[in-house]
Amino acid sequence: MPIAQPSISLEEARTVIAAALAKAAELKLKPLGVVVLDMAGHLKAFERQDGASHMRFDVALGKAYGGVALGLGSRTLFKRAQEQSYFVNAVNTLAGGKLVPVPGGVLIRDAGGSIVGAVGISGDTSDQDEACAIAGIEAAGLVADPG
Numbered sequence: 001m002p003i004a005q006p007s008i009s010l011e012e013a014r015t016v017i018a019a020a021l022a023k024a025a026e027l028k029l030k031p032l033g034v035v036v037l038d039m040a041g042h043l044k045a046f047e048r049q050d051g052a053s054h055m056r057f058d059v060a061l062g063k064a065y066g067g068v069a070l071g072l073g074s075r076t077l078f079k080r081a082q083e084q085s086y087f088v089n090a091v092n093t094l095a096g097g098k099l100v101p102v103p104g105g106v107l108i109r110d111a112g113g114s115i116v117g118a119v120g121i122s123g124d125t126s127d128q129d130e131a132c133a134i135a136g137i138e139a140a141g142l143v144a145d146p147g
Contacts, residue, residue, distance in 0.1 A: 006110055007038040008117035012140045013045040016108070016119055020136030021049065024124070032123035032132065035060040036108075039116050041068045049123070056122045062100030063129075064120030067107045069095060071115060073147025074105030075130065104129030107145035108137050116142065 008016075013036035020034050031049035033056025038044045048056055063074045070077065070091065081088040081101040092099040103126035108117040119136060121129035130146055137144040 006112075006114045006116045007040070008036065008044060008108055008142070010044060012142065013117070015140040016133075016136035016142075017045055017047050018136075019139030020119065020121060020132040021047065023132045023135035024049075024128075027128060027131070029124040029128050029132070031056075032121055032129070033057050033060045034132075034136070035064050035120040037061075037064045037068055037118050037120070039068060039114075041065055044117060052123050059100055059122035060104070060120035062098055062120065063102065063105030063122065064118040065095070065105075066099040066101055067105045067118035067120075067147075068115065069099070071107070073107050073145050074101060074120070075103045076147030077101035077105070078103055078126075079147075102126045103146065104133065106130060106133040106137060107147070109143040109145050111143065113143070115145075 031052035134144040
């Protein structure tokens with residue numbers, strides 16, 4: 001019998017999104033798209049604020065997907081892309097172009113340190129996107145790992 005892997009719940013994903021968007025309102029950011037993936041990289045929840053451009057889903061998804069696919073926050077992927085561009089380009093090719101290696105994709109860990117999902121946010125600067133992701137994850141009582 002396979003062992004069940006821990007994964008973020010739908011309720012937790014909704015909390016992450018609501019808190020991330022509340023942080024964005026507090027900071028007066030541009031309209032965001034927020035994606036939450038489970039630990040297997042499947043879409044758990046998504047919201048796009050009014051006024052956010054249509055590509056926000058794809059960019060946010062790419063930030064989160066890289067995290068769960070490689071077990072690294074997108075800040076670390078960004079550094080690796082600068083230092084090891086051939087490696088990151090090769091991995092992105094293997095992933096069908098799904099990786100967006102810039103800050104704004106944050107791994108979600110449970111209290112024991114296991115990866116349970118990832119958040120990707122797109123719409124403002126990468127650093128602001130990341131700050132909202134961290135706020136959302138922490139509001140859900142989980143641990144943010146930006147890389």
